[in-house]
Amino acid sequence: VAADPPATIAWRDGTLVLLDQTQLPGTECYVECRDVATLVGAIERLAVRGAPALGIVGAYGVALALAEATRTGVDVRELTERVAAARPTAVNLRSGVERAWRAATTGGEDAAAAALQAAQDLAAEDAAASTAMARHGLALIPDGARVLTHCNTGALVSGGGGTAFAVIAAAHTAGRVRHLWVDETRPLLQGARLTAYEARRCGIPHSVLPDSAAASLFAAGQVDVVLVGADRVCADGSVANKVGTYSLAVLAHHHAVPFVVVAPTTTIDVATATGADVVIEQRAAGEVTRVGGVDLAPPGTAAYNPAFDITPPALVTALVTERGVASPVDLESVRRIARDP
């Protein structure tokens, strides 16, 4: 068994220290954020990523912004807005910022300490949510399951064990996972780089595959359930998640395989009515046309590179949250599970 994984997010002496996920699995190195610009850069280039983790760093970002405003005189709201807007599709980032800001402005004299406490509370709640999602999700995993997953949803994105990967890890512990199929998740390869790394740490038998090869696994009857995370769940149950998720949802539907989304209720955004209302972040062509300094296409080739896609609720078999499972996924079931308990 491997050593404990390195901490993804830590706060030390006024500095937010982030494991640089762009360097994994080859290198474990860290980004030290002492100002908002460094944090925004780290978020934009995906050194830190994943819905719950973005909520936590959003909250820490408020502590950074408060210190920077004091130091430089820049308006603190301008700084917190830069953090909140760094990735438009991920709802947790903005809500993490808002929560820490509320704490800072209502928490008495030491605003920075209140923001820090909010970030730490968020991380602790997220860890508890991971545990609860794993428990609820486990009921959906049959014995001997061949599980297909996309992108990365484990400890690297969370204050705890993550979202979809937390369910997979729990199912593995319960002896139910025959094999984990890991979509490589182009263009940034979070599956090949990060999920394979986490699966190895957990001792889960796994194979990486080109995203487009998943279809032939479905056709061969080699997939019993699909488990993915979410960057935003809309009021109607539409799911914004890593590009490629929708493709798997259509394939799962075509082959009558359950398609399960695992996300904490902090990822549900009832203010966004449907998938059509989600702003999809378009990213640079170079992410597609170059890998590790190697040109994959003729220089100057244009690329279509949306970070996310939208899966309509009719294709989602179940939504697993820390409060339980919504199934079928629709306006009513999402409203019920999103409401404070």
Place this chain on the structure above:
Amino acid sequence: VAADPPATIAWRDGTLVLLDQTQLPGTECYVECRDVATLVGAIERLAVRGAPALGIVGAYGVALALAEATRTGVDVRELTERVAAARPTAVNLRSGVERAWRAATTGGEDAAAAALQAAQDLAAEDAAASTAMARHGLALIPDGARVLTHCNTGALVSGGGGTAFAVIAAAHTAGRVRHLWVDETRPLLQGARLTAYEARRCGIPHSVLPDSAAASLFAAGQVDVVLVGADRVCADGSVANKVGTYSLAVLAHHHAVPFVVVAPTTTIDVATATGADVVIEQRAAGEVTRVGGVDLAPPGTAAYNPAFDITPPALVTALVTERGVASPVDLESVRRIARDP
């Protein structure tokens, strides 16, 4: 306008000279095959690839085998079988070998000259077939079409303009192509590397995309028709083609977009009843887990890496051949079009 493309396949003084497609688009270099082992190596590592091109090099391979048998005393049938078996899924490779072998054994005194002539005939027929497929396929492309394609199917795979790409080029010349969406085609990136290179040479407006992003283009109504090639068409109309083709077929079906396969009748194999009878070549994990010397996954990670997948005929809107269009695609229409005219 770019200079004429380099010749993909040429014969010079007893040597088969192949453009090394693994080095494109960065470098135009050549593999010189003077013996069967070099040719088989070039086929296996995809220096030469694509159904029609494999038929042509299969025929040239017989000329190489005859010379090598004379030189070394190795059994010539053993040598030709090595060529024919280098890629099990591609039907054209074996049929090209068989055609040249028949010519060599029935062509009078100079067997090698007869094999060479068979290869040159095959290349000329393939060029004529490309022209005819382009003409028949053009009728299926609407004005202002946004075309999605997968892998590489142009001049690099053919004695002429190719298969699906020949139709796209003809539609572009006719002013009908608004945009060409190019699936990058993991793991070996034939779309990003080769189709983008050919699209640029032809002046077709195009963008490369991660294979898994195609789904969101369909959802956004940005795809009017899908055009792909084939490595083998079975008697029932099942299509074996580059992995990821089946995924697009399911997506096209789900979004009611026409899914068109373009292949010469030499690619139809009536001896293979259904897709279940096709041997799918499984390739090395390293193709998925490394790119250009860069590790994409933890060293030692297993990969699922089939070269091809199977699309059932019910998902194929039309099969375009040099003899015309089969639609719907089924046992009867395939038999009719495969029969000698």
